[in-house]
Amino acid sequence: MxxxxxxxxxxxxxxxxxxxxxxxxxxxxxxxxxxxxxxxxxxxxxxxxxxxxxxxxxxxxxxxxxxxxxxxxxxxxxxxxxxxxxxxxxxxxxxxxxxxxxxxxxxxxxxxxxxxxxxxxxxxxxxxxxxxxxxxxxxxxxxMLDNERVGYEKVKELILQKKDIRSQKKLDAIGEYPDEKYSEEWLKKCLKLRKLQEKYKLAASMDLSISLIAFKSPIFKxxxxxxxxxxxxxxxxxxxxxxxxxxxxxxxxxxxxxxxxxxxxxxxxxxxxxxxxxxxxxxxxxxxxxxxxxxxxxxxxxxxxxxxxxxxxxxxxxxxxxx
The missing domain is CATH 3.40.50.1820 (Alpha/Beta hydrolase fold, catalytic domain)
Structure with a gap:
């Protein structure tokens, strides 16, 4: 203790x-x-x-x-x-x-x-x-599925506004999203979308400031x-x-x-x-x-x-x- x-x-x-x-x-x-x-x-x-x-x-x-x-x-x-x-x-x-x-x-x-x-x-x-x-x-x-649809459309909107060609290609590579049923492919698409959402500060990310809070915790191992x-x-x-x-x-x-x-x-x-x-x-x-x-x-x-x-x-x- x-x-x-x-x-x-x-x-x-x-x-x-x-x-x-x-x-x-x-x-x-x-x-x-x-x-x-x-x-x-x-x-x-x-x-x-x-x-x-x-x-x-x-x-x-x-x-x-x-x-x-x-x-x-x-x-x-x-x-x-x-x-x-x-x-x-x-x-x-x-x-x-x-x-x-x-x-x-x-x-x-x-x-x-x-x-x-x-x-x-x-x-x-x-x-x-x-x-x-x-x-x-x-x-x-x-x-969850409705959340994913709304989150997808929001990052798509911002990517188009910024004319972010690189991110647009990554979004296009995800394809139709979200699928109605969970699968390993569903999870892969979700994780790729999260990366784009993190870039535009639409989703949580483990940045340095948050990581430091964890590392400094009195219970961290x-x-x-x-x-x-x-x-x-x-x-x-x-x-x-x-x-x-x-x-x-x-x-x-x-x-x-x-x-x-x-x-x-x-x-x-x-x-x-x-x-x-x-x-x-x-x-x-x-x-x-x-x-x-x-x-x-x-x-x-x-x-x-x-x-x-x-x-x-x-x-x-x-x-x-x-x-």
Missing amino acids: RKKLNKLIFVEEYVYINGIEQFLFHNGTSYDNPVMLYLHGGPGSAESLFTEGFQGKWEDLYTVIHWDQRGAGKTLIKNPHKYPTIDLVLKDLYDIVQYLKKKYNKDKIVLLGHSWGSVLGSTFIKKYPEEVSYYIGVGQVVS FSDILALMKAFKSNEKLVEFLVNFNLKLQSNEYKIPVFYIMGGNDWQTPYSEAEEYFNKIKAPVKKYYLIPNAGHMTMLDQPDLFFEALKEIAEKQKAAKSI
């Missing part, structure tokens, strides 16, 4: 969940605060290494727990051949929620899902609404790099689930409060798609936040504006609970 950074709550631990040891990273300033479980993206892209880049102020509002999911990060290194399916990871999540409720003596927890985590989170709250006090979707995925390199192989079944995911085909009724925080420059999970769907959902309480000049890594791109949205949510939900 490394130095606790003078925090009341600073815990790295492996917990035996659903047949394997899974990594949890806890940070907080008060045991009285609500417990927030952060569901990372990918699938396979653990975000526990990036907490120092955005989470400091959050810990005045919540005890924040990062979970390296089955097939990701430190959990993958500990269990290199235990690959996830959607049923396994949902059971993992349910068991972790029970563990956190008991550990912190809470009736419910707050769930925040980022990107792929928003798919997992949305699926979980539909199935187990009684376990969650409210849900926050960031880089919310509504329909070089094995974390190995886990990231293995992410695609270990999460193939979840990627297939993600490609076929479409909230529009499900009921738009939610039994708990729902909040979306989206980046105004996010074309990886386009904010326009999330907003259109959000306007149609029915929930006890809901609010949509659009953060200007923020991309897919919304909380890292504009940490202060993101915190203001999070603070408003936390304070209003606390007030509502006390009535």
Whole structure:
């Protein structure tokens, strides 16, 4: 265990969940605060290494727990051949929620899902609404295929505006996109499109500044790099689930409060798609936040504006609970 950074709550631990040891990273300033479980993206892209880049102020509002999911990060290194399916990871999540409720003596927890985590989170709250006090979707995925169509058209528009012949040739080489069914070829096309989107700052990229946040993390180990390199192989079944995911085909009724925080420059999970769907959902309480000049890594791109949205949510939900 490394130095606790003078925090009341600073815990790295492996917990035996659903047949394997899974990594949890806890940070907080008060045991009285609500417990927030952060569901990372990918699938396979653990975000526990990036907490120092955005989470400091959050810990005045919540005890924040990062979970390296089955097939990701430190959990993958500990269990290199235990690959996830959607049923396994949902059971993992349910068991972790029970563990956190008991550990912190809470009736419910707050769930925040980022990107792929928003798919997992949305699926979980539909199935187990009684376990969650409210849900926050960031880089919310509504329909993966629709997201890819919109993102493709946006980068195409910018390439034409810039008369970028080299990028145009790369886009043309991708051909028809996206295909309706997941395949190895689908994934290859997606990765090629991401490179073009990264060039035009339409999608998240591991640039030097973001990489430095990870390298400076108090929990960083070089094995974390190995886990990231293995992410695609270990999460193939979840990627297939993600490609076929479409909230529009499900009921738009939610039994708990729902909040979306989206980046105004996010074309990886386009904010326009999330907003259109959000306007149609029915929930006890809901609010949509659009953060200007923020991309897919919304909380890292504009940490202060993101915190203001999070603070408003936390304070209003606390007030509502006390009535």
